[in-house]
Amino acid sequence: MNKLPKFITFDAYGTLINFQLGKATLDVLGDRAKIIDTDKFLNEYHDARWEDIFKPYRSYEALLRRCFGNIARKYHIEFTEDDVDAMIAAIPTWGPFPDVPPVLRKLREYCKIVIISNTEDHIIERNIENIGVPFDNHISAQQARAYKPSPVVFNYTLKKLGCDKSEILHVAQGFEYDIMPAHDLGWKAVWINRYGIKGDTAYGPYDELTDLTGLPALLGI
Amino acid sequence: MSKLPKYITFDAYGTLLTWTLEHAVEQILGDRIKQIDWEAFQNEWHVARWNDILIEYRPYETMMRRCFGNMLRKYGVDFTEEDCDAMIANITNWEPFPDVPPVLRKLREYCKIVIISNSEDRFIEKNIEKIGVPFDDFVTAEQARAYKPAHKVFNYTLKKLGCDKSEIVHCAQGFEFDIIPAHELGWKAVWINRGGNPGDKAYGPYDELPDLTGLPGLLGI
Numbered sequence: 001m002n003k004l005p006k007f008i009t010f011d012a013y014g015t016l017i018n019f020q021l022g023k024a025t026l027d028v029l030g031d032r033a034k035i036i037d038t039d040k041f042l043n044e045y046h047d048a049r050w051e052d053i054f055k056p057y058r059s060y061e062a063l064l065r066r067c068f069g070n071i072a073r074k075y076h077i078e079f080t081e082d083d084v085d086a087m088i089a090a091i092p093t094w095g096p097f098p099d100v101p102p103v104l105r106k107l108r109e110y111c112k113i114v115i116i117s118n119t120e121d122h123i124i125e126r127n128i129e130n131i132g133v134p135f136d137n138h139i140s141a142q143q144a145r146a147y148k149p150s151p152v153v154f155n156y157t158l159k160k161l162g163c164d165k166s167e168i169l170h171v172a173q174g175f176e177y178d179i180m181p182a183h184d185l186g187w188k189a190v191w192i193n194r195y196g197i198k199g200d201t202a203y204g205p206y207d208e209l210t211d212l213t214g215l216p217a218l219l220g221i
Numbered sequence: 222m223s224k225l226p227k228y229i230t231f232d233a234y235g236t237l238l239t240w241t242l243e244h245a246v247e248q249i250l251g252d253r254i255k256q257i258d259w260e261a262f263q264n265e266w267h268v269a270r271w272n273d274i275l276i277e278y279r280p281y282e283t284m285m286r287r288c289f290g291n292m293l294r295k296y297g298v299d300f301t302e303e304d305c306d307a308m309i310a311n312i313t314n315w316e317p318f319p320d321v322p323p324v325l326r327k328l329r330e331y332c333k334i335v336i337i338s339n340s341e342d343r344f345i346e347k348n349i350e351k352i353g354v355p356f357d358d359f360v361t362a363e364q365a366r367a368y369k370p371a372h373k374v375f376n377y378t379l380k381k382l383g384c385d386k387s388e389i390v391h392c393a394q395g396f397e398f399d400i401i402p403a404h405e406l407g408w409k410a411v412w413i414n415r416g417g418n419p420g421d422k423a424y425g426p427y428d429e430l431p432d433l434t435g436l437p438g439l440l441g442i
Contacts, residue, residue: 057343062282062309066302069290073301080294081287088283122278122366145343 004110004219005188007136007161011148011172012117015192016100016212017127024090025068028083036075045071050176053118053147060119060141061088091119092126097194103212104133110221112136116157116170118147118177137161148174149181171215179203190215225331225440226409228357228382232369232393233338236413237325237433238315238348245311246289249304257296266292271397274339274368281341281362282309312340313347318415324433325354331442333357337378337391339368339398358382369395370402392436400424411436 013019022042026033033041048067052058058066065084072079107113115138117124124140139157146152158165165187172178173192182189183203190207191199199208207218234240243263247254269288273279279287286305293300328334336359338345345359358381362368365377379386392411393399396418403410404424411428412420420429428439 058309059280059282059341061280062286065283065286066305069302069305081290084290085287120280 005169006167007112009114009116009170011178012115015173017094028086057145092123095130099211099213148177226390227388228333230335230337230391232399233336236394237321249307278366317352320432320434369398
């Protein structure tokens with residue numbers, strides 16, 4: 001890339017923020033998790049969230065509550081609203097991966113940095129505080145009233161930032177949530193493949209990095 | 222009132238729109254309702270919601286789902302997330318009281334009309350469609366990140382409208398949610414006492430009407 005983008009947009013959970021919903025869920029369940037196949041439970045919970053984000057928009061908390069409730073019932077786990085509250089309360093406490101703050105501090109000397117996250121404002125604002133680096137803007141599912149990978153979110157972003165897609169570089173760990181829609185919409189993208197999974201160049205071109213460390217160099221900074 | 226206000230602010234649920242949540246839940250629970258003291262359930266549920274809005278802000282759907290879930294568990298009623306979905310879906314089906322649309326149409330020829338609701342934007346927008354009269358603005362708990370009776374909501378309203386409290390008349394059916402904080406903050410208020418409840422002049426001065434029909438007359442229109 002020989003030209004710096006005006007905006008670098010980042011997915012938050014899993015890209016900048018260490019997303020630990022599985023751990024938070026198991027912490028809440030405690031001994032109740034012993035009677036279930038936790039890997040299977042968490043996979044089903046993940047799949048349920050993926051399905052729910054395509055339904056008419058509801059707030060992230062509401063989406064998590066209903067997905068968790070459905071799966072917990074399916075596994076015959078007794079739970080209370082306090083359990084669900086505790087699981088959700090963990091989200092705004094999550095902080096950044098260690099490579100993130102120094103790279104963001106460097107990037108923001110050259111470009112505007114923005115978060116695009118499948119969450120709610122009152123939650124992501126706390127996550128941003130935890131990152132400890134100020135962002136120029138943030139876009140949430142709450143604002144767009146849709147969840148990535150919906151193009152509604154990406155098009156809302158262009159409108160909110162008042163820019164063209166050619167001025168943006170989108171950086172994300174989620175392949176289905178971010179890289180695929182970026183491809184569909186013709187956004188430049190960098191895949192942060194933190195977990196060393198297999199990509200698919202059919203959804204390219206995209207650059208690939210294992211974490212954020214190499215991003216300034218990729219941009220010629 | 223000798224001088225027309227610049228803004229008339231209205232509470233929504235119970236003031237402009239019929240609150241039929243309990244009736245909806247009767248349909249949703251069906252035979253399950255026979256196993257419980259439904260009167261006691263409704264009273265406790267109301268108190269639970271009141272208590273919940275006074276704690277840390279959570280979105281309306283979250284607050285409603287958790288209060289409903291807590292109550293159903295307490296009363297030993299089996300339920301699914303679909304039951305909660307149906308309860309939530311009912312909110313946007315509420316109809317305006319018959320006196321509301323003609324009065325609003327008249328008032329908006331003279332003043333700006335605004336809703337202040339303990340709800341989420343995506344719900345209140347549908348409620349406004351149901352009323353069938355355009356509003357000049359609306360303020361929600363989602364925007365203010367607090368629920369009435371918190372003063373935060375009223376102060377947020379002044380900031381959003383860019384006006385002084387002396388330019389507003391607030392009309393509401395809820396005494397604790399609306400009339401008491403209006404008194405505390407020195408807002409002019411009209412209590413729409415649809416339920417024929419005893420008021421409390423200690424929280425006056427306020428005007429009192431049984432529905433919206435007399436409001437234009439009260440304002441000298």
